[in-house]
Amino acid sequence: xxxxxxxxxxxxxxxxxxxxxxxxxxxxxxxxxxxVDDETINEIFRAAxxxxxxxxxxxxxxxxxxxxxxxxxxDEIRQHKRTLLSEMVELFLKSCDFLRDTTCQLxxxxxxxxxxxxxxxxxxxxxxxxxxENEDSSDTYSEMNDSISSSxxxxxxxxxxxxxxxxxxxxxxxxxxxxxxxxxxxxxxxxDKENELGNGAGDGKTWKIYxxxxxxxxxxxxxxxxxxxxxxxLGELEAQCHCDLLPDFEELVVDECFLYWTLKLTTQASRDExxxxxxxxxxxxxxxxxxxxxxxxxxxxxxxEKKDNLKGIISEEAASEDMLKVNQSNLGATEEITSNxxxxxxxxxxxxxxxxxxxxxxxxxxxxxxxxxxNSDESDSKKIIDKSKQKSIRSNKKEKEVVDRGGASASSIRxxxxxxxxxxxxxxxxxxxxxxxxxxxxxxxxxxxERLSNGLEQLRQNTRELQESVMKIxxxxxxxxxxxxxxxxxxxxxxxxxxxxxxxxxEHTELDKTVMEQISDPLVHLVRNAIDHGIETPERRxxxxxxxxxxxxxxxxxxxxxxxxxxxxxGKGIDPEAILEKARDKNIHFDEAExxxxxxxxxxxxxxxxxxxSISDISGRGVGMDVVRRNIKxxxxxxxxxxxxxxxxxxxxxxxxxxxILDGQLVRVGDEVYVIPLVSIVESLQIKSKNINSVSGNxxxxxxxxxxxPIIPVYKAFNISxxxxxxxxxxxxxxxxxxxxVGLLVDDLLAQQQVVIKSLEGNYKxxxxxxxxxxxxxxxxxxxxxxxxxxHKVANQKKKPKxxx
Amino acid sequence: xxxxxxxxxxxxxxxxDMLLDGIDFISDGDQYLTFVLGKEHYGVDxxxxxxxxxxxxxxxxxxxxxxxxxxINLRGVIVPIIDLRKRFEVSEPTYIRTTVxxxxxxKTGNHEKTMGFVVDAVSDVINADDQDVQVSPDFGGSVxxxxxxxxxxxxxxxxxxxxxxxxxxxxxxxxVHHE
Numbered sequence: 001x002x003x004x005x006x007x008x009x010x011x012x013x014x015x016x017x018x019x020x021x022x023x024x025x026x027x028x029x030x031x032x033x034x035x036v037d038d039e040t041i042n043e044i045f046r047a048a049x050x051x052x053x054x055x056x057x058x059x060x061x062x063x064x065x066x067x068x069x070x071x072x073x074x075d076e077i078r079q080h081k082r083t084l085l086s087e088m089v090e091l092f093l094k095s096c097d098f099l100r101d102t103t104c105q106l107x108x109x110x111x112x113x114x115x116x117x118x119x120x121x122x123x124x125x126x127x128x129x130x131x132x133e134n135e136d137s138s139d140t141y142s143e144m145n146d147s148i149s150s151s152x153x154x155x156x157x158x159x160x161x162x163x164x165x166x167x168x169x170x171x172x173x174x175x176x177x178x179x180x181x182x183x184x185x186x187x188x189x190x191x192d193k194e195n196e197l198g199n200g201a202g203d204g205k206t207w208k209i210y211x212x213x214x215x216x217x218x219x220x221x222x223x224x225x226x227x228x229x230x231x232x233x234l235g236e237l238e239a240q241c242h243c244d245l246l247p248d249f250e251e252l253v254v255d256e257c258f259l260y261w262t263l264k265l266t267t268q269a270s271r272d273e274x275x276x277x278x279x280x281x282x283x284x285x286x287x288x289x290x291x292x293x294x295x296x297x298x299x300x301x302x303x304x305e306k307k308d309n310l311k312g313i314i315s316e317e318a319a320s321e322d323m324l325k326v327n328q329s330n331l332g333a334t335e336e337i338t339s340n341x342x343x344x345x346x347x348x349x350x351x352x353x354x355x356x357x358x359x360x361x362x363x364x365x366x367x368x369x370x371x372x373x374x375n376s377d378e379s380d381s382k383k384i385i386d387k388s389k390q391k392s393i394r395s396n397k398k399e400k401e402v403v404d405r406g407g408a409s410a411s412s413i414r415x416x417x418x419x420x421x422x423x424x425x426x427x428x429x430x431x432x433x434x435x436x437x438x439x440x441x442x443x444x445x446x447x448x449x450e451r452l453s454n455g456l457e458q459l460r461q462n463t464r465e466l467q468e469s470v471m472k473i474x475x476x477x478x479x480x481x482x483x484x485x486x487x488x489x490x491x492x493x494x495x496x497x498x499x500x501x502x503x504x505x506x507e508h509t510e511l512d513k514t515v516m517e518q519i520s521d522p523l524v525h526l527v528r529n530a531i532d533h534g535i536e537t538p539e540r541r542x543x544x545x546x547x548x549x550x551x552x553x554x555x556x557x558x559x560x561x562x563x564x565x566x567x568x569x570x571g572k573g574i575d576p577e578a579i580l581e582k583a584r585d586k587n588i589h590f591d592e593a594e595x596x597x598x599x600x601x602x603x604x605x606x607x608x609x610x611x612x613x614s615i616s617d618i619s620g621r622g623v624g625m626d627v628v629r630r631n632i633k634x635x636x637x638x639x640x641x642x643x644x645x646x647x648x649x650x651x652x653x654x655x656x657x658x659x660x661i662l663d664g665q666l667v668r669v670g671d672e673v674y675v676i677p678l679v680s681i682v683e684s685l686q687i688k689s690k691n692i693n694s695v696s697g698n699x700x701x702x703x704x705x706x707x708x709x710p711i712i713p714v715y716k717a718f719n720i721s722x723x724x725x726x727x728x729x730x731x732x733x734x735x736x737x738x739x740x741x742v743g744l745l746v747d748d749l750l751a752q753q754q755v756v757i758k759s760l761e762g763n764y765k766x767x768x769x770x771x772x773x774x775x776x777x778x779x780x781x782x783x784x785x786x787x788x789x790x791x792h793k794v795a796n797q798k799k800k801p802k803x804x805x
Numbered sequence: 806x807x808x809x810x811x812x813x814x815x816x817x818x819x820x821x822d823m824l825l826d827g828i829d830f831i832s833d834g835d836q837y838l839t840f841v842l843g844k845e846h847y848g849v850d851x852x853x854x855x856x857x858x859x860x861x862x863x864x865x866x867x868x869x870x871x872x873x874x875x876x877i878n879l880r881g882v883i884v885p886i887i888d889l890r891k892r893f894e895v896s897e898p899t900y901i902r903t904t905v906x907x908x909x910x911x912k913t914g915n916h917e918k919t920m921g922f923v924v925d926a927v928s929d930v931i932n933a934d935d936q937d938v939q940v941s942p943d944f945g946g947s948v949x950x951x952x953x954x955x956x957x958x959x960x961x962x963x964x965x966x967x968x969x970x971x972x973x974x975x976x977x978x979x980x981v982h983h984e
Contacts, residue, residue, distance in 0.1 A: 672865055718867030760866075763919050764876065764885040767866055773876060773883045781864040781878045 005058050009106075012054045014412065016063070016103050019047040021483060024096045028486045033084040036077075041084070044092070045074045051099065063102055066117050069124045070095050076128075088127065093487075095120055205267065207274060208292045212260035213285040219255055222281045228263070230277045235267025264292075413513060415473050423469050430462045471660065472510075478556045478565070479507035481520045485527060485554060492531045499538050499548055500531060505555035511563045515655055518635055519565065522628040526567040526651050527552065529625070534571030534649055544646070546570065559654075562637075568650040574643040576600040601641040602739070605629040633788070636677075662757055664774070664784065666750035667733060669714045670722045674746075675755055675774055675784040682734040682741060684749055689728045702732065702743050709734055712794050713745040717769065723747045737787040742794075744785075757784065768793045837931050837957075839964050840907060840924040842889055843896025846964040847924075848931060848957070853909050853969040855919065857927055860904040874923060877906075884908065888923040894947040896925065911973045918973050931964065933957045938966060 026043045030036050048071050055063035070092070076082050098120055102112040209231075213224060231237050240262045247258065265274065274289050275282070437455045440448055482504050493500045511519075535541075535550035542548050555566045576597050583603050607626040632639050636656045643649035656662075656679075664675035665684075691703040692711075701708040711732065715722035724730050724747050732743040755774035760767060760783075771786035837848035863875030863886045872891035876883050886906060890896045906921040938955035954966040 718865075720865060720867065758881075758883045760876065760883055760885075762916075763883065764866070764873075767869070769867060773864075775878045775881065775883075779878055781876050781883060783864065783866070783876075 008058060012058055012060075013103055013107050015054060016051045017100065019051045020096050020100050020103070023047040024093065024487055025483065027089055027092050027096070028490060030084070030089055033086045033089055036084050038078070041074065041078050045071065045078050048074060060106060062112050062114060062117065063099060063106075066095070066099065066102075066121060069121050069128075073124055073128055091120065091123055091127070095124075206292050207263075207265045207267065207271070208288075208290045209263040209265060209274065210261075210288040210290075211263060211278070211285060212287075213257050213281060215253075215256035215258065217257050217281060217284045220284065222284070224257075224259075224261070224281075227277055227281065228261075231263065231265055231274070234269045234273065234277075235265055237266075238264040240264075260286075413473070413476065419469065419472055423466070423473070426462065426466045426469055430459075430466060433458050433462050467661075471512075474513050474660075475510035476513050476516055477508045477510050478516065478563075479504075481516050481523060482507050482554055482556075484520070484524070488524065488527065489531070489552065492528065496531060497537065498531060498535050498550060500535055500550045500552055503551065503553045505553060506557045509556040509558060509563060511556075511655065512660070515563075515635055518631060519653070519655060522631045522653070523554075523565065523567065525625070525628045526653075527554070530567055530569040530571065530649070530651075534569040534573075536572055562654045562656060565653040565655065566650055567653075568648060570648040573645040573647055573649050574601060574604070574641070575645055579603050597643075598641070601643060604641070605639070636679075660757055661754055662784070663752070664755045665733070665752050666776075666782065667714075667744075667746040668748040668750055669718070669746050670720050672718075672720060673750065673776065673780070673782040674714070675782050676733060676735060676744070677771075677784065677787070678752065680735045680737055680787045682736050684731065684733045687727055687730050687732050692727055700727070704734060704741070704743075707741060709741045709743045711743045711745055712790065715745075717790060717794055717797075735787045737791060740791065742787075742791055744790075755782070755784070835933055835935065837933060837964070837966055838907070838927060839929045839931055839959070840905075840927040842893060842924055845895055846928065846959070846962050847889075848964045848966045849907070849909060849969050849972070850966075851930060853911055855908045855910040858906045858908060858921070860900050860906060860923065877921065879908065879919065879921075882919060884919050884921050886921040886923060890923065890925065898923070909969055909973060911970050913970070920973050922972070929959075931957070931959050933966070941965065 023044050026040050026047070030040060048067050052064050052067035052071060055061070055067065073088065074092075077084050077088075098116050102114075102117070105112040211224070211227075213222075217224070228237065228239060242260050242262070243258065245258045245260070246252070252258075267274075271289055271291075278285070278287055281287075433455065437452075437459065440452055440455060444452070485504070486502055489500050489502045492498075530552050531550075535552070536544070536546075538548045541550065551570045553566070553568045555568075557564055579600050580603075583606070605625045605628070629639055632653055632655070638654050640652040640654070641649065642652065662675075663678040665678055665681055667674050667676055685704075687702065693701045693703060693708070695701055695708075700711045702711050703709075711727070713722075713725070715725065727745070731746050731749060733746055733749070734741055734743045755776075757772045758774055760770065760773050767783075769786055769790040770783045771789065772784045773781050774784055776782050836851040838851045838854050839846055839848040841847075861877065863877045865875045866873055866885070869875075872888045874886040874888050876885050878884075888898050890898045903926045904923060905927055906923055907927065908919060908921045910917060910919045912918075938957050941950065941953045941956050943950045948965065952967050952971045954968040957964050957966060
């Protein structure tokens with residue numbers, strides 16, 4: 001049976017790109033290649049390995065072959081057979097680019113361009129051969145061991161990561177045996193690694209066996225005693241019996257087993273051999289077999305329990321005897337272990353390794369209660385997987401880092417489980433509210449009116465919370481957009497010879513996915529400009545008494561309903577005089593008398609403006625800033641510039657958090673209701689006739705304090721009927737867009753409310769002056785005004801008749 | 806009526822075991838919903854009909870051509886309403902009780918487009934094989950030949966079958982004309 005693999009392609013592409021991002025970020029984090037830490041290398045190796053695995057399974061040999069070579073080199077670095085050189089880092093980065101290009105080409109069903117790949121492969125192979133003799137034979141054994149042990153951590157972690165994604169597992173399954181470690185559950189993997197570690201040590205290994213049979217085990221004729229005897233034949237066995245689950249004497253069932261054990265076995269035997277012994281009881285017990293380091297102490301381990309009720313005897317003494325036999329030691333020895341367990345304060349419940357007679361007084365006689373210590377035992381035993389606290393902290397930290405870095409996925413979102421959980425909670429509450437309301441409705445009379453209004457209030461609350469939480473699902477940390485910059489800065493500073501230090505702040509600020517996708521390009525423009533125009537050359541910086549290394553700070557934060565992204569540099573700043581001169585040069589229209597620096601800076605956003613003395617391939621074609629501003633405007637945001645000559649510039653981008661919801665003011669014109677975005681409203685007022693002036697040929701201006709605001713009667717602009725066509729006493733909503741103010745003449749101001757934006761273009765087409773539609777509470781459709789579009793439209797309408805005349 | 810017509814088809818299909826499936830005769834796509842504009846009969850592919858609604862006043866779209874009545878809320882989706890009678894200049898629009906809106910849906914690529922069309926009344930579902938569909942003579946009708954899929958005779962009447970895909974692009978092309 002053949003499976004259509006193409007259904008996995010998309011997943012592979014996404015994961016490959018993600019993996020490449022991880023590789024790239026790890027590579028960029030390497031400052032001094034020769035002192036690189038193992039974890040970074042392992043991280044890169046893992047990412048490359050997953051890509052290779054996936055590619056090979058799906059038949060993308062171009063990628064898998066290439067990655068294989070890359071991996072070979074990485075593997076040698078990982079095993080300290082050779083040291084990482086900066087040329088290698090460079091080469092790896094190029095490989096990332098190549099792989100990314102190839103992946104993208106494959107995504108679009110193109111035949112990948114492979115020449116670059118073969119060049120890179122040649123470079124890799126050269127490197128592989130060249131450094132062979134450099135191999136340091138004096139590399140100590142311990143260093144090898146170090147690398148193995150840290151790879152244990154890394155692989156533990158990556159094993160976990162891989163398991164998170166089922167699809168990745170499925171792909172891996174097709175791979176050969178050598179890669180089995182990837183598809184095994186992370187726990188097994190650790191054990192495998194432990195095996196390795198154990199073998200490396202060369203001695204007999206010490207295994208910790210936790211054995212907790214189910215109560216019925218004796219009824220099937222399986223006797224723990226025999227199992228232990230067999231175990232004892234493998235090597236040195238120490239057993240520790242836990243009887244904290246023993247019920248009171250009266251409740252004791254003679255043929256059920258309440259005891260469990262922790263066994264410590266020092267043996268040459270493999271894990272499989274140990275498991276073989278438990279073969280007959282494996283379905284009837286909880287069993288963990290873990291390798292422990294030599295310094296392992298029984299009291300650290302989680303306890304193992306079993307109630308042994310041998311030969312129908314009321315068990316206590318017999319069981320204790322059994323245990324002693326198994327131990328092949330005397331009673332005193334057992335007691336010693338016991339007291340060890342107690343004195344070292346082993347997590348409370350393990351302390352019940354006390355003489356059995358005492359344990360019959362154990363308060364835990366109820367089975368329901370038994371569960372509690374049991375579970376904690378399990379979690380304790382799991383902790384041992386990490387063997388040492390330090391390592392577990394390291395691996396945790398690493399996990400966090402990688403999750404933080406994330407990858408830029410194209411068409412799907414990874415949503416944190418907490419967000420989904422909160423959604424489920426809210427839906428639960430909603431269901432409760434709903435059932436409450438429907439119960440109320442079954443038998444309603446006026447006495448219950450208050451309860452009804454309470455219920456409706458609750459429903460309103462639930463809906464709002466639900467809405468917020470659904471919106472949160474679309475929210476991603478801005479680090480997805482920021483992540484591309486370290487690489488870009490590195491490349492650009494190499495190209496320009498300028499030294500730049502990039503600082504990222506507030507990467508966890510979340511914003512809507514759509515906004516994020518559209519903000520990336522403008523940000524790239526801004527950062528490029530900062531390097532090209534802002535930061536001076538190192539020599540010049542030193543001459544100016546600045547730090548040789550320029551600094552660019554990218555930061556993001558929330559401010560009210562907006563997200564503010566700042567790109568700041570400590571370069572030469574923007575000279576207003578230079579801008580004015582340039583604007584004259586380029587025939588850009590502006591007010592000569594303008595002295596407000598803010599207004600002058602705004603000129604750089606005019607089309608065709610560029611101050612770069614020479615056009616470089618980084619920036620300076622004069623298309624940059626106006627595109628930046630247009631993109632940001634399209635998102636409903638704005639951009640501000642602040643600059644001091646010699647000190648640097650700050651570009652501040654204000655963006656709405658989401659594109660889907662907007663705070664709006666409802667207004668009525670005739671029979672129609674329109675929504676004006678609240679952010680654009682300056683004020684609403686009643687027209688006083690003395691403030692109306694007709695100027696320059698029938699253009700009507702309203703005197704608003706010092707400003708003269710042109711009036712746009714909405715009914716005229718939209719060609720509809722209105723109640724009120726007289727200006728006197730009419731309502732005017734003053735709105736602002738592009739720094740210009742206009743007054744919209746409306747019939748009535750209605751409510752302010754949040755509206756959900758719906759597209760008109762989907763089924764119809766773009767309408768000038770309208771940015772979208774929304775559905776009001778009564779189910780009718782209201783159109784949302786696009787203020788700048790409306791201004792544009794009115795301005796054009798006015799020009800046309802003039803031309804005609 | 807539908808069943809009676811479909812019977813011969815089912816038997817022909819029955820010769821091929823693989824295709825013996827009750828759904829087949831529906832997905833043939835040669836059924837048409839017919840409706841009346843003034844005195845003329847028109848038909849559209851029934852599979853593109855999403856629903857038939859009563860007339861309700863839509864929200865006006867500013868500065869749109871007169872045949873675009875506006876937009877309505879169709880369960881959360883904003884759907885434009887086109888008055889076909891005005892569009893095809895076949896009758897004076899009146900809005901009475903039998904005035905209905907036929908909501909059509911067309912999927913092009915990944916994009917679905919939904920539009921509502923005001924007609925005087927819906928009349929019937931007819932069945933027409935490809936060979937029954939005659940090519941419409943382009944002879945100066947007010948309905949552009951682009952929109953016409955063909956003509957089919959039903960009793961004494963002639964039904965104009967409309968090309969739904971073209972119909973739903975009515976907007977983009979035509980509005981440019983107006984401007």
